[in-house]
Each structure stands twice: as C-alpha cells, then as structure tokens.
Amino acid sequence: MSDTIINLTNVITVLLLLVGAFFMLAGTIGFVRFPDFYSRMHATGKCDTLGEGLMLVGLIVYGGATFVSVKILFLIMFILLANPTSTHAIAKAAYDVGLEPWRKLDDRVEWLDTGNTDDGRDDQDGGEER
Amino acid sequence: MASAELFGTIGMVDVFLAMALLIVIASFVSLYRGIEGPGIFNRIIAVNVIGTKTIVLLVLIGFIYERPDFFDIALLYAILNFIMTIAATRY
Numbered sequence: 001m002s003d004t005i006i007n008l009t010n011v012i013t014v015l016l017l018l019v020g021a022f023f024m025l026a027g028t029i030g031f032v033r034f035p036d037f038y039s040r041m042h043a044t045g046k047c048d049t050l051g052e053g054l055m056l057v058g059l060i061v062y063g064g065a066t067f068v069s070v071k072i073l074f075l076i077m078f079i080l081l082a083n084p085t086s087t088h089a090i091a092k093a094a095y096d097v098g099l100e101p102w103r104k105l106d107d108r109v110e111w112l113d114t115g116n117t118d119d120g121r122d123d124q125d126g127g128e129e130r
Numbered sequence: 131m132a133s134a135e136l137f138g139t140i141g142m143v144d145v146f147l148a149m150a151l152l153i154v155i156a157s158f159v160s161l162y163r164g165i166e167g168p169g170i171f172n173r174i175i176a177v178n179v180i181g182t183k184t185i186v187l188l189v190l191i192g193f194i195y196e197r198p199d200f201f202d203i204a205l206l207y208a209i210l211n212f213i214m215t216i217a218a219t220r221y
Contacts, residue, residue: 010142013142013145014145017145017146017149020186021149021152021153024152024153024156024183024186025152025156027179028156028159028160028179029159031159031160031163031175031176031179032159032160032162032163037169037171037172037175040163040172040175041175044175044178044179048179048182048183049182052182052183052185052186055149055186055189055190056186056189059189059190059193062142062193063193068198068201071198071201071202071205072189072201074205075185075189075201075204075205075208078205078208078209078212079182079185079208082208082209082211082212083182083212085212085216086178086211086212086215086216086219087178089215089216089219089220090171090174090175090178090215090219092219093171093219093220094171097171099169099171
C-alpha cells in the first residue's frame with residue numbers, strides 16, 4: 001500500500017470491523033439477557049451472521065484481490081448458508097420436543113382465568129425447562 | 131501490506147488485536163449462558179455461537195501473524211460447526 005498515514009482501504013476496513021463487532025456484542029448481550037430460548041435464538045441467529053459477514057468483508061477489503069480473499073469469500077458464502085440452517089434446525093428440534101414459547105404475564109393470567117384450553121398448542125410438557 | 135499505519139504509531143495489527151480481544155470477551159460472556167442456561171438447547175446455541183465467533187477469530191489471527199494457513203482451518207471449523215449442530219439437533 002502507499003505510505004500515507006490514512007488511506008481509504010484502512011478506513012473502510014476499520015469501519016466494517018467496528019460495525020461487525022458492534023453487531024456481535026449486541027447479539028451476545030441479547031443472548032444473555034433475553035428471557036426465553038426462542039428469543040435468545042432470535043438475538044443470536046441474525047446478529048452473529050451479520051456481524052461475522054461484515055467483519056469478514058472488512059478483512060477482504062484489507063487483503064485486496066488475492067487468493068486469500070477468494071477463500072474468505074467462500075467462507076462468507078458458506079456461513080450465510082449454514083448459520084440460518086442450523087438456527088432453524090435448533091428451533092424446530094426445540095419445538096418438536098415441546099418447549100413452549102414465553103409470553104407476557106398478563107396474557108398468561110387472562111388465558112388461565114378464562115379457562116380456554118383450546119389454544120392450539122399443547123402446554124403441559126416442558127413448561128419449566130426453558 | 132501490514133506496514134500502512136493509521137494514526138502515527140497505531141498500526142492495523144493493533145486494530146486486529148483489539149477486535150480479537152472483543153471477540154474473546156463476547157465468547158466468554160456467551161460461555162456464561164452455556165454453563166448456566168437451563169435446558170440442553172441453550173447449551174447447543176452457546177456452542178454454535180462460540181464456534182461462529184471462533185471462525186472470525188481464526189481469520190483475524192491469520193491476518194495478525196500473516197500466516198494463510200489459518201483460513202483453511204477457519205473453513206474447516208465452519209463446516210465442523212455446522213455438521214455438529216445438525217447432528218446434535220437430530221438426536
């Protein structure tokens with residue numbers, strides 16, 4: 001590269017890395033703080049994919065048009081295919097086992113008071129183990 | 131390639147080191163949910179998330195030490211992470 005102090009490639013790389021790291025940290029905070037299994041997966045499944053893609057794109061911009069960049073491009077394409085697939089597989093496995101989704105407290109109390117059990121979901125198994 | 135400096139003494143390698151440190155901190159925060167989280171599915175998600183962060187960490191290490199071998203390891207780690215998650219959810 002040129003020997004200027006700030007060139008455009010480094011600035012774009014640092015910006016993409018910072019935005020990607022922000023998305024990753026936001027996904028991690030959501031993964032720790034959310035109350036339910038499904039909402040935790042909602043936090044991690046999208047934020048991690050986007051943050052990782054942005055960081056790897058920044059590294060591609062830094063590396064230039066070499067063979068290494070093509071390799072990282074294949075890595076990005078595989079991650080964009082595989083990460084939503086694995087998230088969907090985990091969610092479907094959890095729903096088949098019978099984890100019930102978290103709902104707000106007022107909604108649940110009202111639903112229990114009316115005695116309406118015809119809610120369309122079976123709610124008796126796996127309620128404690130979220 | 132790595133000799134271009136950003137602000138006087140701060141090179142790009144230092145920026146990569148800071149990003150790697152952020153990713154390691156995020157991995158340890160995720161590990162809390164992996165240990166503490168109720169049920170087995172939270173642990174499966176924690177392993178998946180930490181594996182996803184490890185891929186970026188491997189690519190950053192490959193850029194820090196300028197060794198292109200780490201990109202192959204990152205690609206292999208991505209494939210193993212995906213296969214491990216699918217196998218863990220099937221059984």
